[in-house]
Amino acid sequence: MTTATRDLAGLTARLAELAPGLRVETGPGATGPYAYDASNYRVPPRAVVFPRSVDDVVGVVRACREAGVPVTARGGGTSMAGNAVGPGVVLDFSRYMNRILDIDVEARTARVEAGVVLDALRSATALHGLDFGPDPSSHSRCTLGGMIGNDACGNRSVRDGRTSGHVVALEIVTADGVRAVADHTGLHPVDPREGALVARLEADLKRLVGENLALIRTELGRIPRQVSGYQLHHLLPENGFDLARALVGTEGSCAVVTAATVRLVATAQASTLLTLGYEDVVAAAEDVPEILRFAPSAVEGMDEAIVATMRARRGPDSVTGLPEGHAWLYVELEGDDPAEVHARADALLEALEAQGRLTGGRVVESPAERRSLWRVREDGAGLAARLVDGGESWPGWEDAAVAPENLAAYLRGFRKLLAAHDLTGVLYGHFGAGCVHVRIDFDMVTDAGRAVMRQFLAEAAALVVEHGGTLSGEHGDGRARGELLEVMYSHRMIAAFAAFKQVFDPEGLLNPGVIVDPAPLGADLALRELPLMDTTFGFPHDEDGFAGAVRRCVGVGRCRSDAGGVMCPSYRATGEENDSTRGRARMLQEMVRGETVTDGWRSTEVRDALDLCLSCKACSSDCPVGVDMATYKAEFLHQHYKGRLRPRSHYSLGWLPLTSKLVGYAARPLNALLRGPVGKLLARLGGVTTKRRIPAFATRRALRRALRASRTGEPAKTLLFVDSFTRAFRPEVAGAASRVLADAGIPCTAEDDLCCGLTWVSTGQLSLARRIMARTVARLDNGDERPIVVTEPSCAAALKRDVPELLGTDAARRVAARVHTLSGALTDLAEPGWTPPELPDNVVLQTHCHEYATFKGRHPRDLLGRLGVRKVDEAEGCCGLAGNFGFEEQHYDTSMAVADLALKPRLDDIDPGTPAVVVADGFSCATQIDHLAGDRGIRALHLAELLDPSADRPGQPGENS
Incomplete structure (x- = not known):
């Protein structure tokens, strides 16, 4: 056992004594994502802890002080200056200490724990016509503790200023594990037995201020956005020794903030x-x-x-x-x-x-x-x-x-x-x-590039000071600007900052490397020269291939939002950083670096981090930098299992297009068999959950019958691509789509013997997927330039994106350019003036994640609105089934938790006495809806079925709904 391992074991044992039940995570699979925030820096911690109470925080601080281990407090991890990374123990407040403790409407205040996300507070206060003024752009995932650490401002700071102006009191744990409350009158012990320690700390602060009155009055508080350094001017006699405001913006380097009482403002009318x-x-x-x-x-x-x-x-x-x-x-x-x-x-x-x-x-x-x-x-x-x-x-x-x-x-x-x-x-x-x-x-990879960056930053600091400004206006100094504070402040002021920290943290264990004794701004940079990796996907949009693709994640953390958009369903279900798009991207970055994750594609830590990714592709659209975790996961699974035995579901579900084609020749007897005990046995053998009904397979004749009934005899202007799911499970959709296209003036012919390769992609069987895709492209790229209409959104997305990125050929790109979903075809290709049959007033809609991500501006919601549906109640979010994911035994619970976020509440709100139509084009979405509400007579229609000119219109309660 190495010394480092022995020391870590001793620390975790002491943590268990001082904070019983505290969740402590060590090892690269747990700590890798916490080596980063949204800055340029990477500092791997020894451990990450998830406190549930102030007592847990006290225990952590005391254990770390005994061991001489640094402590870094972290909220949403969205710091752009490197304030939320540290080499010792990272306290993640966002996971459990995220409660709103009280809202006093009359006093217009709220008391919150440090891990409360700003939007959660704003949603709660909005019920009373109140708001928290500062509103950073990261409001959907930043925490109040983080805002206090950086003295955050936001888009409306012209009106509301900085966080420090809205803080009434801070509940803190000092570096020696003492609980206290800082407010506008000073510092007060929570436990009277620790009163002497608190009084001595306060006396030292007053002495420091008294010795530097002129210095503080002339160098601090000069402009409204002067966040750099410590805000010692709040301790001046004329400012009432407001220690709460003075601690705002200290970036966790003086005390650990566990809760705060903040002022609220009235919402404008x-x-x-x-x-x-x-x-x-x-x-x-x-x-x-x-x-x-x-x-x-x-x-x-x-x-x-x-x-x-x-x-x-x-x-x-x-x-x-x-x-x-x-x-x-x-x-x-x-x-x-x-x-x-x-x-x-x-x-x-x-x-x-x-x-x-x-x-x-x-x-x-x-x-x-x-x-x-x-x-x-x-x-x-x-x-x-x-x-x-x-x-x-x-x-x-x-x-x-x-x-x-x-x-x-x-x-x-x-x-x-x-x-x-x-x-x-x-x-x-x-x-x-x-x-x-x-x-x-900046070029932060080469020595020459880093030298240019350093010189530029020094000159930029001099420039802003020349204009009477500040290095930081809301993000804090962190590792990015701490070294440059000497350009902005006098040596005496820098010494006063050091003395201030010394009073609170004499051993320098709280978030070291920021503001006082700062780490060099060029140290711990995350960027380095990347290895070129041999991959199956081409990653054409990233110069350095796979390594450049995973580097897209810069940590802004939009994937940690609880609302808005679709990303990231597994994070929304579990609340775990490692289950966010960012957490997974950071683990892949660690794998590429090869320092803490040393076994590359064979890494079990990376495999586990990717396990709950639903491959929904929403991140490729919702993530501001276009991270596409579904593709990264497919590539990883391909490399990880190369030459090895795969999980059973990769065979049973990944090969479904082929097996379903064979089953179609004997569908009726096999369906009967699968409904009984044999079906459950086969499901278990195939790694498939027995908590779902296996969908009934259609016969081969059913598809022929459906397409034959839809023939119009008109010259075909489009090609209907009948995907494997439609062919195997709902051929009636192909028939309805054919009739709708004809009715819209774009009649079709059908191609029903090809596959997009999607199931092989999602299970990481990319060599097989390429062979299947190449056959499909060869058949479709035959001089025919007609638009290709695909009724299954996931298959349309695969043809649109996965096929050209896996094959990388001009033929694949030509085919991809012709692909439309049914919504897209009816939006872009339908004859002017086309109107469908009478539609219902209200529709509950589940948009497929792949359609949402890949076919922007061509969604069923927009089409239904244009066609006259007055209310489209969209379940914004993933259905949770997500192809093979929700059928896999180990993922069933997560699948249902995701469904609980948006889809299930919409279905539960359907009044049995009111006609309701549910539309879901994705086979997975429709299957999940049947699982959730089929026993209440609710069935999802495909858009083609809703618009089918030959269909009976749904109208009776519970029918076709």
Whole structure:
């Protein structure tokens, strides 16, 4: 046993004594994802702990102090400055200590644990007409503890300022394991027996402030966004010795915050949004002082690179409502009187037009359009990380701030500095507060590139100080800027910061390496030269192949959101970092590095991290940087099991297209057999859960009959690709689709003997998948240029994306370009004026994840709305079955937990006395719906069945619903 192993064993044993029942995770499979946050840095911890109570935190701090092991507190892990990584024990507050303890409506305060996600607090307070003011773009996953650590601000900081302005009291654990409460009057012990220790700490702080009054008054608190360093000015006599505010922004380096009491603000009764276009960001910044005269709640800026990337990744309709220009400002105005707010908006537009810098401007009236526009801005950090041209950019100087009146001059100088170093920066941020985020195409792999980065950062620090600004305006200093504080502050101020930390943390164990005694900004960088890996997928969008693809994850953590979009269903079901898209990507990055995960493709830790990935592909669309975990998982499984025995379900479910074709010749007797004890035995032998009914197989004649009945005799304008699922289980869908296409003026012929290879891809049998795909492409790329319509969304997505990326041929790309889902075909190809038969007023819709991810702007929801369905109640999220995943014995419980998130509640809400139609094009989705609600007579229709001109219209309660 090595010394390190022995020391870790001793620490975990001591943790078990001081914090009984505490969950402690060690080893690369558990700690790998926690080596990263959203910054450029990688610092592997020794262990990760998941406290459930303050007593757990006290036990951890005391055990680590005894062992001399550092402690780093972590919330959502979205820090861009390296504040949330550390070499010792990482405390993950987000997993269990995430409760809202109290909301006092009359006092307008809330008491919350450190791991509460901001959106959870806002949802709870919204019921009372209240809100928490600071709103970072990461509001769907950042925690209050993290916001307190960084003194976060957000999009509406023009109105609401920084987190420090909203903190009433902090409940902390000191470096020696003492519980105390810091508020606007000082520090108070929770346990009176520890009163002497707390009193001595407070006395030392007052002595420190008294010795540095002039220094603190002249160097701190100069501009609203001055977050860099420690906020000692809150301890000045004239500020009432507000220790709570002084501890905000200390990045966990002085005390561990376990809970906080925060102030709430009233929700505005009326608001409007203006979008303003400019030639560049400097011109936009020139108008900020004039805009501030109109008391906006938000003034946000961004340049054209972010918008172009959004449109390329999510479709041209993903960004609408922007006027002409190459840079834009969002200006939000709020108030209690809608008429007054709109009058102010009109007056602002008139004033800005008189200034002469606008290229266009408009008031955005539609709430849906506003939400879409804000999403572009909120995804800025991720979108800027991997641009439409494939270029990568990185944080490091993403948080500088100046007074708003100095912003244009600062940006002018900053752009010159970028040009001088031959660097490109993507700019966005809180222009109304003078805070600009920028991601820069640093080369952090080579020594020469790192030298350029270091020189640039030093000169950028001097530039912002020259303009009276601060290195950090909300993200904190962390590892990215701590070393540069000496450019901004005097040596005496740096010494005062060190003394402040010394009072709280004399042994330097709390989040070492930030602010005081900072690690060099070039140390612990995550980027390194990547090995070229021999893979089956081509990864055409990533210069370094698989290694470059998994490097797409930069840690912004959008996959950790509980709502909005579809990603990441397994994280939403389990709440575990390792089950998030980010956690899996970080494990793959560790595998590529080969340091903590040393067995490469054979790694069981990586296999286990990928195990609960449903291969839904939602991350390829929802993730701002386009991580495609389904493809990475398929590649890993292929390499991991190469030359080895596979899980039984890879054979029973992965080979389903072939076996189902054979079963079709004797479907009736085999269906009867599968419904009995033999079926359960076969399921167990095949690794398939016995908690689901095996769907009944269709006979070969059923498909022939369905297609024969749909023939119209008209010249075919489209090719209907009858996939394996439709052929084997619901041939009636093929017949309905044929009739719908004919009715829409785009009659088809059917191709019913080909396969897209999807099941072999999802189980990582890529060599077989390529052979099957090559046969399919050879048949389809025969000079026929007709559109290919695929009724099964997952198979359509496989033909659209997996086939060209696996085969990499021009023929595959030609076939992919012709592929449409039924929704897409009816949207893009139907004759003008086509109207379907009468449709129901209300539809419950389950959109297939692959359709959501791959065919942006061509969703059933949009088509149904255009065709006259008045209410489409969409279950936004994965159904949980996800092809083979939900049929696999070990995944059944997770499958059902995912269904509980969105689909099951929609089905449960169906009133038995009210006609309801449920639409689900995916075979998996329809099967899950039958499993959840079939006993209540609820059946999912395919869109083709709903639109079938020859079908009886559903209308009676419980029928066809």
